Amino acid sequence: MDEGVTGVSGRGDDAATHPTNAASEAERYCYDGESVVTATPLGTGWAAVTSHRVVAYNPAADGRRFEAVDRPNVAGMSVDAAGDRRLLGWGIRALGYGLAAAAGGAILRAMDLGATLSIGSGAAGTAPVGGVLTVIDVLASALATLTTLLLFGGLALSFVGLALLARYLRTRRSALVIERFGDEPVRLSVPQSDGERAVRALSGSLDEPST
Numbered sequence: 001m002d003e004g005v006t007g008v009s010g011r012g013d014d015a016a017t018h019p020t021n022a023a024s025e026a027e028r029y030c031y032d033g034e035s036v037v038t039a040t041p042l043g044t045g046w047a048a049v050t051s052h053r054v055v056a057y058n059p060a061a062d063g064r065r066f067e068a069v070d071r072p073n074v075a076g077m078s079v080d081a082a083g084d085r086r087l088l089g090w091g092i093r094a095l096g097y098g099l100a101a102a103a104g105g106a107i108l109r110a111m112d113l114g115a116t117l118s119i120g121s122g123a124a125g126t127a128p129v130g131g132v133l134t135v136i137d138v139l140a141s142a143l144a145t146l147t148t149l150l151l152f153g154g155l156a157l158s159f160v161g162l163a164l165l166a167r168y169l170r171t172r173r174s175a176l177v178i179e180r181f182g183d184e185p186v187r188l189s190v191p192q193s194d195g196e197r198a199v200r201a202l203s204g205s206l207d208e209p210s211t
Contacts, residue, residue, distance in 0.1 A: 022046040040201035043190045047198045049205040061189045075179040079195035083172035095161030105151030
């Protein structure tokens with residue numbers, strides 16, 4: 001993620017809430033030689049397209065409040081309330097694998113193959129030779145270990161999946177999304193109406209040549 005602006009938390013939040021102040025507030029965070037092309041209010045902050053970057057600041061956002069992306073890396077802007085899809089994918093996979101592993105462990109425990117092997121070794125009425133008995137004991141121990149690992153490992157992985165899905169649900173709120181070439185999009189939580197207004201106001205400026 002593009003960085004380069006510090007001291008954002010020390011600014012007065014109220015000054016950026018009025019439309020006439022959006023451009024002047026954005027100017028404060030410009031580098032030397034950088035100028036504001038278009039600026040618009042965003043939540044209790046502002047968003048702007050400058051000659052070099054796309055910059056957004058919302059002091060009321062959950063998590064990061066300031067984002068900046070170099071204009072050549074910006075693929076587009078949109079408003080999205082779908083949440084972080086990476087968390088959704090990770091959560092679904094972890095939950096699926098965890099449930100499958102736990103089910104496999106439960107089936108092995110119900111089958112009790114270790115006891116079956118022990119019974120089978122003496123079914124002929126004669127004691128098995130030492131080498132065969134050792135192999136049977138090793139197999140029974142390995143099956144018991146595998147059963148435990150599948151059962152408890154699967155349950156643990158299922159809980160991780162549920163935690164990821166819960167975190168995904170918390171991200172399902174309206175956000176201004178700045179799509180980036182070759183990288184994950186930048187998300188800044190904002191009211192949906194403010195995000196849509198910012199997209200309308202700024203998208204046209206992205207088509208202009210950057211300096």
